Amino acid sequence: MRRSFRQPALVLLLSSIPLIAGCGGGDDDPAASRFAWLATRAEQVRELSFEREVPVRTVSRDEVDAEAAQAAAAIAEEALATLAATYGRLGYFPPDMDLHATLGQSMDLFAAWYSPENKAISLIGEVDDQVLIHEYVHGLQDQHFDLGGLLEATLTSDAHLALRAAVEGDAMLAEVRFLLQEQSDADLDQINWAVLINAARSAGEQILEKNELPALFVDYPSFAYGFGFEYCVHNLTGASAASPRSDRPSPFDWSREDALFSDRIPATTQQILTLDGQDPVVRVGLEEVPPELADRLDPLDWDSLGEWLSYLLLRPLDGAPALGDMRALAATWDGDRALFVRDRQTDATGTAWASAWDDPEAAAGIEAALWQLYGGAAIDEGEPRLGRAEDGELVWIERRDERVVALKNVDEGLMPALAEAAFPSGIKPMRLRLRTRPSLAAWLSRRLPGLP
Template identity: 70%
Template sequence: MNRSFGEIALLVGLSVLPTITGCSDEPSEEERRFARLTARAEQVRELSFRRAVPVTTITRDEFEADQEAAAAAAEEADLAEMTATYGRLGYFAVDADLRETLARSSDWAAAWYAPETEGIVLIGEVDDTVLVHEFVHGLQDQHFDLAPGQDDALTSDAFLARRAVTEGDATLAEGRFIMQERQDADLHLVDWGPLLSSVHARREELLAGSELPLLFMAYPSFAYSFGLEYCAHNLTGASAASPFIDRLPPFDWSREDALFTTRVPASTQQILTLDAQDPEVGVGLDEIPAALDERIERLDWDTLGEWLTYLLLRPLDGAPELGDMRALAAAWDGDRALFVRDRKTDDLGTAWASAWDDARAAAGIEAALWQLYGGAPIDGEEPRLGRADDGELIWIERREDRVVALKNVDEALMPSLAEAAFPSGIRPMRLAIRTRPSLAARLSRRLPGRHP
């Protein structure tokens, strides 16, 4: 018999300090409901709670007020730096009003689990499936530690990959709950083809309908749909391309445990390809070259990965002579974004180096970057040097399967900085130490809380 989960909710929330409600000797109807769903979460995820998880409810108006207050409290210097770095890369205009964006970036939230308080916050009345999903996050935290500090050493790419496991695992357990409660069945009877098609279609609707810069939709657009497919494939063998289980039930949920411990995914490409990704290659700058150190200092760095690269290029999808940006981003082999400050002028600039499957894909990226920046070469003598439509200097250069793009760097320094970002051959990735959380991790903390 063909079965499906029905609707799998896209839930993202940001945490607030829960209000502690009073308790009495006799459990209320709500408390009995929470107790039942706590037990059901244990059953469908096959883990046991080590301590109770408190649940608090706030209204939608309270949630929106918290969002607005948190956005209003954001430091102006932090917002300016974000626009001067990731905005300059091309995710949004350098004069964008990020305060307003932050205030609206989680309007679709329904509930969340907060590792800081080890509790769940609901926005108004929610379905039992939502509560089971959040209780599974509580189980994950108690067994595998979802504390924010675990994210601080991760790039934005690695952060999204790990959160795809967090959300995919909870959504898989939620789906198991739905199958058992509504159809008296289990995951081996799920019709995975229509289900995964529906989940991916809703992701596209989310991106297509977003009025915010797509960078702020990175988490919900990636972690839920691709996370569910990745975890379903890990547990059952099913995928969108091959929607059939390849092992007999009952499924071994210790395979899911391993995704939090011994087999933690390292990149969004690993999630997207169901562990069939190309080896990631080292590319770009770890540090400012010694010859430029007196003039330029490193402000920060990041790895975008396949999904954030796609979101960067998605607005160009279908543009003349560019083609399918999703297919182009799938050729990603590695990248390093370096954000620099000119010691003399105090200007901020970007240096993004990337590696691709082959020279053809790299040529597509080179062409896409010229269109992304609305740039054109200044003269025929130096085709790599141009001016973006915002007036800033750009340098876009390709060498076989590598591309380097500089923006808002002093013209006299561009050739040397680009040259330094083109190492010969493939080098191992250096374990550069982050001095602060990546952008993806910071965005997940910025509004009233951090973790769905």
């Protein structure tokens, strides 16, 4: 299978809008002169200056595909088995999926990339000027804010995707400014943002619809470009899809964008989706194995899924009878914690996902969705929380008011105590948890060209 992607989302959507179609600069110029001019234009539209030159190289699509396949083949079987036993078991993809083949597929979405590790831009063949502007802006971000360090410091998949959205949205915003200036002699204060924002959103949705793999494997491109673009438009100009004219004086203060990489780094995907309008995140417990189970269960990994990955988990159920709109349901997210454990006696891997939602009604929708996600049914009339999934594994799904916990493949005798740790009575004083391995979103992004 190959994914049905061709170009970065912004390139696609901009090419369909007559106001700013095409590219400036002239591809007939010698390469060095063109690159130098575009680097200068990137400085101007992003209002930052390069501290050092960013090298540019050109590679073929075949070379990129071969590198992707080689990198996937080099992934240890143990790592893939752990991924399947944790996030696969949680419900993102069938645990028996061929992950070597999945991760080795070409990511045709990308026409170019900037590598924070190599400090260089790679182009796949000839690209338009706006693509290079986008990548040069990533170089500026890295030189001024240490992109690699910021991304490595994110502790959860939710936080990683939120920062990715700021990274991509900022570069897209500068890209739009470049095209406006080159094609229309205009600037960001002269645009009705509704068309561009809606097109960016649609591009992300098309990635999900046309992708032949489980949505988890396009979490970053489906989220960061479209939603990150609107977030940065709103951050800089005050405009949004709902209010498409800027409400701030021109010229706009680009230090507001700088702050997204320093003292106002977005922390959750809900913060991106709500344009900083989210409620405070709720603690839900399951930050560690309960002490009374520590002699039996080893913690393997932990994460926070956030609103976007919660939606991708439930997305296959969208429109199912009695469930309704999974996107709207995921938008009621208030906090979550995934904990993956290994049973010392049986060597079985189990999953535990605790979550909090806006109200009991939303939590009841999540509870019903999880039973359908696992194809589960209660096996004891006297204990409706205990059931068996379609694959034969035990599940425990419990709701109390606006909180829900779902356990899978955990020993039946351990389930009540593990579930209790997800509710207020079981939450212990918070301890700082550092990562020994990247979060899922960070690990998946490393499968893409040039991303740390």
